Amino acid sequence: MSLECFIFILITFLMTGVQCEVTEVFAEAGSTAVLPCKYSPTSNVSPGVIWSKADKGTVWRMEKSGLQMWGVSWSQKGIQRVRCPHTQFERGVYSLQIHGVTEEDGGVYSCRVKQGGPVEETVVMLRIITVSISPSVPLSGRDVSLTCQVTPGFDGSAAVQWMLNDSRFSRETRVTSPGDTFKSIVKEKASARLTGNWTCVVGYRGKEGRASATLTVTGIIQPPSDDTKVYAAVGCAVTLPCVFSSGLFPSSPLWEKLQPGSLNKQAPSRSAPSFSPSSPSSQLPWDKSISLKEVDLKDAGKYRCSGTIQGQRLAQNIQLVVAKIDSSVPSKKKGSVMLTCKVSDTSEVTEYEWVRVTYDLNGTEAFGSIHKGKTPSISLLSEESWGTWACRFSGKDGILGNITHHVPMMSGLSGPKSSSFSQNTTAVVGLSVLLVALLLILAQMYKNHRRKQGIFQYPAMETIIHTVANERDEREKHRVKVLP
Structure with missing residues (x-):
């Protein structure tokens, strides 16, 4: 705490007729801070209220007549950053609202209310929490720092806890108190597992404040983590993803198949010849995925996708897991x-x-x-x-x-359905035999018909045949008569 703030609080304690109590308030930079001030009215006459800051003088004041005035330094482009909602005045609430707070707004504030009797004063310590990331958008594999800064700092020890995506981050952090600030710093190598919402939770004298920032790591975003498994069935198509952050243009992109049992040794050959770029006609420059139309068992294994960004080689490992069904x-x-x-x-x-x-x-x-x-x-x-x-x-x-x-379907069935199947088979066989017999009869009738047609085509021959037959009959009759 600065010497000026300390003197300001000390004076308020020594002033005659003033009761003072310091209230801790935390606010995230850029948010709205609410500084409490409550007064128990003794009459219907409006009191005089003055809000002031240790190093900036009057912030806001209201005369007994109801006239309100603001400090010169608390407006931006004609818009007042501070206000006391008049709708709460009747209940004796004169809490000060500060919109869009910054680090400079942190410090000691005083609310003094007078209605004829002793002056009632509330002292508020406003601490601003800011979470910053450096660099703001780090490249995967490079150093990144997350800093939780509280302004003003603390006289005693404060509890600090970092949260990543609502889960406790248990890594060791570094705490410093340079000048009139308090800092908790996290240093890590940027990776996909660090992406998300980071929240710094600060506790001091029974009060708690928090501030958040979002960390985005650029590099290979698909697959989301190293050694991701991709499952595919034999004979089906598959795509091995390798997508860099939008706007990154990797140079010297490369796919490699790793030797079994090792993530660091490369196989003698590069990616399998059967693999090809995924949708090359519509593929974006930062999408280096490859695909295969029909997966085979030999395609199973570990692959590595890599590319160079800003002079740094980025790589991600992917495992292709192949499934098949054996029947026996x-x-x-x-x-x-x-x-x-x-x-x-x-x-x-x-x-x-x-x-x-x-x-x-x-x-x-x-x-x-x-x-x-x-x-x-x-x-x-x-x-x-x-x-x-x-x-x-x-x-x-x-x-x-x-x-x-x-x-596949079999030729027989089991259970009660077999008898009906046998009856149906017998009926079909009987109908087939009858149909064959009818076809034979029709064929014979047609044959006889054709034979008759063939004879009628030669009438002279028919006459000779009849004449010869008649003469033979006459000879037979004559022979019978001559016999004794």
Whole structure:
């Protein structure tokens, strides 16, 4: 506390007929500070009220006549920064409001009220809290400082706690008290985990104040954290994200596939030839993502995306996790199939679920009952088992991915449906035989008809045939008569 403020408070204690008590008030820079002043009126006559600051004299005053006046230094462009709401005067409340407070507004204020008897005075210590970030928008990997400054400082010890996104930040901080200020400083390497809202909470003599600032770190913003896992099913498309902050133009961008078991060693080859830039025609200059149309098991592994910004090499690691379904027929259980959901990295997988997916005429999906476990047994003889099955694998934060498998239709059914199927088969076979017989009869009739048509086309030959036949009949008759 400055010597001037100390003398101001001391004088108020020594003044005859004045009762003084210091009230602590905290306010964030740029906000509205409310300095309390309450008086118990003894009559209906309006009292005289004077608000003053230790180093600036009169701030606001009201005569007994009701005339109000403001100090010269408390207006900006004709607009008064301080006011006492007159709607509360009748209740004896003369609290001072200061809009858009700054560090210079911090200090000791006095509210003096007189209505004929002893002067009643309230002394208020206004402390301004400011949170600043340097540099204001740091680049990932570079030093960043967050400073919580309280003006004026404290005579004794004060409690300070930093919060990041409403969670306590437990790292060690440095506290200094240069001059008439108090500072708590956090120094870190800028990274994505530090982005968000930082709040400094200060406690002193039973009162608490707080101020906040938002930290934005530029660099690679997607994926949001290092070693992020991307899940994909065999045969499906996948995109490995690598997006820099808007407006950053990375030079020498590079994708590398890392050797198994190491995040620092590079594989002999660069990114797999099958990968290509994601939507190159519409891709922004700061988007260096790559995509693959069909994922294969060999594509699983760890990748690194990097680029140079302002002379600094930024990199982020991504792990591609590939899932597939294996099917096998158990030797001891005919008419069924075992489906196994395989994931190349199960470190985040806590549960497997199998569900049958059906579609109506409009193509709307419907889900059947859920089977738990990594390897369920599916009956091939039941109609309820035909179609598409989906394996969903989940982690502690929800579903990680899914993959589907088609179970084909079998020639037979089990249970009460088999008899009806046999009857239908017999009827079909009978109808087929009858149809074949009818076709044969029609073919024979057509053949005879064609044969007759062929004879009628030669009438002379028909006459000769009839003549020969008649002569043969006559000879037979004559031979019969000659015999004794």
